[in-house]
Amino acid sequence: MRVPLIAGNWKMNTTVSEAIELVSEMRPLLDQIDDVEKVLYPPFISLAAVGELIRGSSIKLGAQNLYFEEKGAYTGEISPLMLADLCEFAIIGHSERRQYFNETGEIVNKKVQAALKVGLKPILCIGERLDENEAGRTEEIVAEQLRSSLAGVDYPRSLIIAYEPVWAIGTGKAATGKQANETIGFIRRKIAELYSDEIARDMRILYGGSVTVTNATEFMQQPEIDGALVGGASLKASEFVSIVQQTSQIKGRLSEES
Numbered sequence: 001m002r003v004p005l006i007a008g009n010w011k012m013n014t015t016v017s018e019a020i021e022l023v024s025e026m027r028p029l030l031d032q033i034d035d036v037e038k039v040l041y042p043p044f045i046s047l048a049a050v051g052e053l054i055r056g057s058s059i060k061l062g063a064q065n066l067y068f069e070e071k072g073a074y075t076g077e078i079s080p081l082m083l084a085d086l087c088e089f090a091i092i093g094h095s096e097r098r099q100y101f102n103e104t105g106e107i108v109n110k111k112v113q114a115a116l117k118v119g120l121k122p123i124l125c126i127g128e129r130l131d132e133n134e135a136g137r138t139e140e141i142v143a144e145q146l147r148s149s150l151a152g153v154d155y156p157r158s159l160i161i162a163y164e165p166v167w168a169i170g171t172g173k174a175a176t177g178k179q180a181n182e183t184i185g186f187i188r189r190k191i192a193e194l195y196s197d198e199i200a201r202d203m204r205i206l207y208g209g210s211v212t213v214t215n216a217t218e219f220m221q222q223p224e225i226d227g228a229l230v231g232g233a234s235l236k237a238s239e240f241v242s243i244v245q246q247t248s249q250i251k252g253r254l255s256e257e258s
């Protein structure tokens with residue numbers, strides 16, 4: 001049984017004091033839900049403060065990015081070793097990094113390897129652009145992103161994948177539950193080909209792209225979808241908590257039925 005996971009990617013939002021306020025509002029409510037893994041991704045500069053405030057709770061912490069070198073003359077970068085002291089998870093290959101910071105498959109691959117090496121759990125983001133989707137190339141694109149991101153990674157047990165169609169991120173235009181379920185099913189079959197049926201069965205694959213309180217149920221009802229990577233809606237405590245609550249109720253019901 002895969003434990004559902006809801007990740008809140010705060011992106012480049014919140015000052016340190018706003019981050020403290022947000023997590024203080026979320027903590028008592030999120031902490032009551034224990035059958036869903038909850039991971040917050042504040043900006044780097046708030047990791048320590050947020051980490052202090054969730055200490056002793058069931059809420060976990062992740063970084064939005066990392067550099068692949070362990071240390072050295074890389075001004076402004078943050079290394080996996082530095083992060084491993086502060087948090088458990090890291091988002092890698094988010095489409096905003098691919099688009100605005102020219103992250104290639106090769107860079108994403110180095111980051112995945114660097115994260116795994118220090119015991120950080122990567123959430124690897126993959127997904128097609130609108131033109132690729134319209135040209136019917138979704139499966140080809142996500143298969144290629146998987147292949148390049150995971151080249152040389154021989155034991156991806158702590159890896160989580162987020163299927164995030166680029167056209168759905170921050171646009172308010174989410175995929176349908178059915179579309180996302182189909183592509184995630186395809187990604188799982190590719191993982192089985194790359195690794196094994198067992199690894200594919202156990203790997204958590206999330207959907208991301210304009211998930212809100214109103215469409216969360218539709219995604220969580222899908223058997224292939226193990227949770228969500230939430231951007232905009234993770235910046236409002238009540239909305240993020242409601243998405244986690246819906247996930248708990250729906251996945252709990254589905255597991256009783258099976």
Ligand code: PEP
Nearest residue numbers: 169170208209210231232
């Ligand atoms: C994201 O940040 O990965 C994301 C899916 O953002 P949003 O929920 O705002 O579309």
